Amino acid sequence: MPDLLIELFSEEIPARMQSRAADDLRTRVTDGLVEAGLTYAGAAAFSTPRRLTLTVQGLLAASPTTTEERKGPRTDAPEKAIEGFLRGAGVSRDALEVRDEKKGQVYFAKITKQGRPADVIVAEVLEGVIRNFPWPKSMRWGSGSLRWVRPLHSILCILTDDAGEASIVEMDVDGIKAGNSTEGHRFMAPGAFTISSFDQYQSTLKARHVILDAAERAEAIWQDATNQAFAAGLEVVEDRGLLAEVAGLVEWPVVLMGEIGAEYLDLPPEVLQTSMREHQKFFSVKNPKTGRIERFITVANRETADHGATILAGNQKVLSARLADAKFFWENDLRVAETGGQKWLDALGDVTFHNKLGSQAERINRIAALAREVAPAVGVDPDLAEQAARWAKADLSSEMVYEFPELQGLMGRYYAKRAGMPAEVAAAAEEHYSPLGPSDDVPTAPVSVAVALADKLDLLTGFWAIDEKPTGSKDPFALRRAALGVIRLVVENGVPIPLSEAGRTVLMVWLDWTPSYPNNLLNSEINQLQNKLKETDAQEALFKDRLSFFHDRLKVYLKDQGIRHDVIDACVAMPGNDDLALLVKRAQALSDFLKTEDGENLLQGFKRANNILTQAEEKDGVEYSYGADIKFAEMDEERALFAALDAQGPIITEALASEDFAAAMSAMAALRAPIDAFFEAVQVNTDNSVVRRNRLNLLSRIRKTCLDAADLARIEG
Structure with missing residues (x-):
């Protein structure tokens, strides 16, 4: 072979x-x-x-020689059909075989493909x-x-x-x-x-100086780079993406470590790292004691007689020019920051965010107003939240972020500190963009959470208002990511904020906005949309549609945590489903409960009670929802179920009222045994109409008690 x-x-x-x-x-x-x-x-x-x-x-x-048998048309089929079959099979009429079948005689062809x-x-x-x-x-x-x-x-x-x-x-x-x-x-x-x-x-x-395997080249680069850095008492900043890219630039990697000019060492390490990575494909080498970037690693594609000295000299010259630009941007930006950064904030008025949603400055006004409303829910002073929101995107006007957009937020933190702003404001400038994905860290600082929520809620409400929603696989404004960000911010920080209230707040802010476009036609279109959204029905339709979108994203989020879609549906069906933190607490408790033997059996007991009750109500044309009385109980199992419901009902109600869903499920578990015993011993549809009605009303108590926790009718199995 x-x-x-x-x-x-x-x-x-x-x-x-x-x-x-x-x-x-x-x-x-x-x-x-x-x-x-x-x-x-x-x-x-x-x-x-x-x-x-x-x-x-x-x-x-x-290739092996193969023989295939292919069934053709009947012998009395039209000539054109037979000729088409012959062409497709690549055989002559003489090679066809006729066989008798139920519907008549049929042509068969044996097609032999010779091996090659x-x-x-x-x-x-x-x-x-x-x-x-x-x-x-x-x-x-x-x-x-x-x-x-x-x-x-x-x-x-x-x-x-x-x-x-x-x-x-x-x-x-x-x-x-x-x-x-x-x-x-x-x-x-x-x-x-x-x-x-x-x-x-x-x-x-x-x-002949070619390493064929890219993984081997990458490993050689990393080992040599870390060894050289270690020998100098330094360490290489890990960057697997850059490592893979550099391994694709060379066939014979030669690792060289160079110096960074002393005049650039005080630049923020992220600026040095970004400049070297993006423009030169250099690895950063830092001092582990200070965190300062002090040297760089470059990878040449050949060995030289001077052991790379000429290559390093050329790289250092080019790098010096790049870092001179970065230093110039940094120093200019610091002068603006030290005067309060108002120049940047004013400049955002000339930057269009979206032609139907205004400029960046107008969007910042909306975010600031919403941050004030969100602040109490996360335990933050509204004035501080507003200050952080107004500063959060100031660095978009800075020279450094214009040159390196990936540094947005990070530079805002540096500039806020230089401007003498509170530490919470500086942190929010960097953290309010997060989380950017399912594996990204979620901000936990209250001010950062407030601004991040305001930013994402404004984005979602604004684009929903102008009907720019995700369709299929297209999501040009990253609204799915924003919705997942809201979910993670709310759930992982336990923020008790109903989406409907937050949505109405940002919508009201948006409706109060007066567009300042010179294009009168565009102004007219926006005013028409604003007038329409002042109608209650239009607002309710917007909030309902957007809430449905959040629930869809929540299912994705919880599915990754092992919570079934039907469990989520059972919780979404309950009142207060726009409070995501509450919804997730309920879903997690229900999911854990249904994984237990008590939970599984109680679910079956509920479904049995619900089925019997539903059939009886349809047959009798009445609703059995009250009036169960223990004095009509004839069997011990009935009386035991009455006692269990009387004992556990108030506990379940109190637990649900205090949002302690785990305690509610635990109390429900105590109903499992008496419900099982009831169905094993008691005939519900007895000939005695009074007893039958009493037992159906007792089943109604089971149904109501269970449905107070979640809509168990939506649970599969």
């Missing part, structure tokens, strides 16, 4: 495309081989800046893969029609048999003929060499 080796050798492939391209090569080639009848034992793909490589082990030497040698199939599959490769971006060069990410220079494609003999797979793609040779490192080992197997290919490449 031969092994297949493919290498597609080109100019430098962008690092961000290499891993996906290697996976696509493996998937498309192996799928094509299997579809053509060639199975294999294993496959692996690799990438370097100049090559994509695929090795396939244990490939069949040829592996090299023929490989050539066919590989050419198709190359011509239709899914690069995010591709190019043509010269006069050919082939498109590739960068000019493709050569194709290595060989089959190596069990004896170690290699043969070239003959193929030609736009004048590029497959062969058995490749090249090593562009500078350190130029020139072609021939290949006979994958092992020889990989070892020879390494001897």
Whole structure:
């Protein structure tokens, strides 16, 4: 069984495309081989800046000959139908077999597909893969029609048999003929060499200064970088994304550590790290005692006679120019911050947030007003919450954030401190954007929570008001992320804030806004929308739709925590379902309860009581909802159930009123045994109408007691 080796050798492939391209090569080639009848034992793909490589082990030497039987039309079918069947099957009429079936005589064809040698199939599959490769971006060069990410220079494609003999797979793609040779490192080992197997290919490449495996290159970079930093008493700031990118920029990594000019060491470490990462692809090296970034790591693609001195000198010169810009931005921004930052806040009036929702300054006014309303729920002074909200986005006007947008919020924290603002205001500037995703940390500082909630609630209410809601997979304004952020902020901080109240507050603020656009037509459209939303019905429709959206996101959030969708539905159906913290407490308690034996059996008892009661009410045309009296009880099991309901009912009611759902479920568990005993011993639909009615009213007490905790009718099973 031969092994297949493919290498597609080109100019430098962008690092961000290499891993996906290697996976696509493996998937498309192996799928094509299997579809053509060639199975294999294993496959692996690799990438370097100049090559994509695929090795396939244990490939069949040829595809097997197969015979397929295909049923055709009846013998008396129209001639065109028979001719179409013959063309599809690829056989002549003489080769057809006639068989008797229930509906008459039917044509059958036996289609034999002859096996083909592996090299023929490989050539066919590989050419198709190359011509239709899914690069995010591709190019043509010269006069050919082939498109590739960068000019493709050569194709290595060989089959190596069990004896170690290699043969070239003959193929030609736009004048590029497959062969058995490749090249090593562009500078350190130029020139072609021939290949006979994958092992020889990989070892020879390494001897010629090319590490084929990207993971091996990344590990080599990290080990050498951390060793050099450790020797200097420093440590490398971990950045796995940058490590993967740099490993895709070099075939033979040479790690070099350089100095940062002393005049730049007092810049915030995040500024240094961002500038070096984004512009130079440098790793930051910090002093673990002070946290200050003091050096950098760069990775060259070759060894040099001067051990990288010239490379480092050039990198340090370029870096110095970059950091000089950063220092200039930093110093300019500090001068603005030290005067209170009003210049930045004024400038946000000229920045459009959305053409139907006003400028950033107008949005900040709404957020500040909402933060004041949210503040009491999180135990914050409203004035402090408003101050934090008004400062939170000031740094969007700063020169540093204009140059490095990813530093928004972080720079706001630095500038707030320099402006002498309270620490809570500075923290809120950075933290109010969070959480940005399901794994992001949730702010816990009360002021940060208030501003973060105000920011996200304004975003959601505003876009809901102008009917810019997520549709299908499209969510251009990240409203799903904002809704999940509200859920996590409320739930993980236990904020008792009903969404309807918060929504009405921000909507009222939005309705009071007078747009200042020079475009009179746009002003008119906004005024019409505002007038419409002043109507109670329109407001209620907006809040209902938005609350439904929150509940959908909540199901996703709780599902990740192991809470079933039907449990969530049972809690959403209860009053107060716009209080997310309350809703989640109820769902968690119910979920835990239903996982116990008592909970599972009580659920069955409730469903049995509910079913009997529902059927009786439909039959009798009355509602059995009151009037159960112990004096009509005939059996001990009835009296025991009365006693249990009398004892546990007040406990459940009090627990629910104090939002202690765990205690309510615990009290409900005490009903499990008497309910079980009741159904085992008592016939509800007895011939005595008085006793029957009393027992149905007793079932109604069971139903009401259970439904006070959650709508158990929505629970499956």
